[in-house]
Amino acid sequence: MKHLTILVPEGKGNNISSIAGAYKIFSRANDFRSLNGSRPVFTIELVGLSGSATFYDGLFSVRPHKQLREVKSTDLIIIPSLNHAFDEALKQNSELVNWLKEQHAKGAEIASICTGAFLLAATGIIDGKKCSTHWAAADELRKRYPTINLQPDLLITDEDGIYTNGGAYSFLNLMIYLVEKFYGRETAIYCSKVFQIDTGRDSQASFAIFNGQKRHGDDLVLAAQEFMEKRVAEKFSVDGLCDTFRIGRRSFDRRFLRATGNSALEYMQRIRIETAKKALESSVETVAEIMYGSGYSDAKAFRDVFRKITGLSPAEYRLKYQQLVF
Known part of the structure; x- marks a missing residue:
């Protein structure tokens, strides 16, 4: 059985929904396989830097199954959305950057959700590769990591075992995409119906609000x-x-x-x-x-x-x- 790692980054402003949503959808995909007489595809584990991470000013907390040092190898990694205070978020999770590089070198595939692309980009793994993120964070990502091939209109990118998606709750579309890739079309359709996720979308362009790129100093x-x-x-x-x-x-x-x-x-x-x-x-x-x-x-x-x-x-x-x- 393959191993799926859903990261639980440090930082109070991180998005718990992309952690819980990924866990729920892949768990349901495993259940569907079991009910149909097949083995689950993944062992699913939440993995963090500490024994507990808090969200939304302490209103919620997540207790990962394992801490990062306990995971020596994995097959698929999901990076959830990060706090939009990117300097702070990247500093708090710097240990994840090296771990992601090590796992990628061992053959792990990686999917980033929304602003999780900042953590993925910090590894250098996606230099020259296609990448998407939330339309509101695209200019900041481009400024910080000019060597990536940023595609902010795309809902999902897929290149060399690296997957990224646009923003907010569009991560659900990425999860269904990954379920289809690893479990097959039947399981993906089942999950899309259970969680009522529209499939077939490929763009976040209609959601974008253009505010002008003015943080340039000229x-x-x-x-x-x-x-x-x-x-x-x-x-x-x-x-x-x-x-x-x-x-x-x-x-x-x-x-x-x-x-x-x-x-x-x-x-x-x-x-x-x-x-x-x-x-x-x-x-x-x-x-x-x-x-x-x-x-x-x-x-x-x-x-x-x-x-x-x-x-x-x-x-x-x-x-x-x-x-x-x-």
């Missing part, structure tokens, strides 16, 4: 961003922006991309689409009116950019988010 780029955000509905050109700020196009393009991770044109597209999203969520304007108010005059171009950024058409987005109470 005052000129920051001024350009604010200038653009105040003129969403106006005609836009990068050359015109360069003239306004009296800077050459090549230099501006280089500085803007380095500071934000987007070209100026991509940035304007994202703030225009964010404007359209908010209008689709709350207003009674037609899609055409929202399109014009967001700076677009070509319906096809608007739909294409909207779908590229959110994964949905404007009409689909409105249907998904406009009415939440029935």
Whole structure:
């Protein structure tokens, strides 16, 4: 039988739901196998750095089955979501970094949930590899670990035995994905039905809120961003922006991309689409009116950019988010 390690990191702000959820789903998968006359796939153990970890200001605690030093080898490791105070979280769990590297070198596969990607990235294991995390933490992860191939729109990544997922409760989709990989399709469908988890999702793009990448320290780029955000509905050109700020196009393009991770044109597209999203969520304007108010005059171009950024058409987005109470 294989061994599954669900890590219990230190830190009061860590997410207990991703620990308990992973444990419940894999336990149910084992039970389903047993009921159908097959051996369970994994021995499942919660493993931590101490005998007990507390969560949410001491309201909850988890007592791991084993401490880290007791686990010499394992087959699959799940890293749960971390405290968003990343410096503190990484410092408190530095021992896990070396252990993860050792286990990976022995052949263990590793799955990170949400901001657990920060702990995974600290190992260097995913340098050059695809990785996702919560959309709200993507800029910080990119800043800290620029060598990873960050794919923040993807709900799940799978490369060379390393699995990552987007954010929050989308970890349930990753768990079903792993159950299918290790137990088979029948068990995965059973678990998805028992826990009522929608399958088939591959993107978290429609959930993302674009707040702009402004923690970069380049005052000129920051001024350009604010200038653009105040003129969403106006005609836009990068050359015109360069003239306004009296800077050459090549230099501006280089500085803007380095500071934000987007070209100026991509940035304007994202703030225009964010404007359209908010209008689709709350207003009674037609899609055409929202399109014009967001700076677009070509319906096809608007739909294409909207779908590229959110994964949905404007009409689909409105249907998904406009009415939440029935």
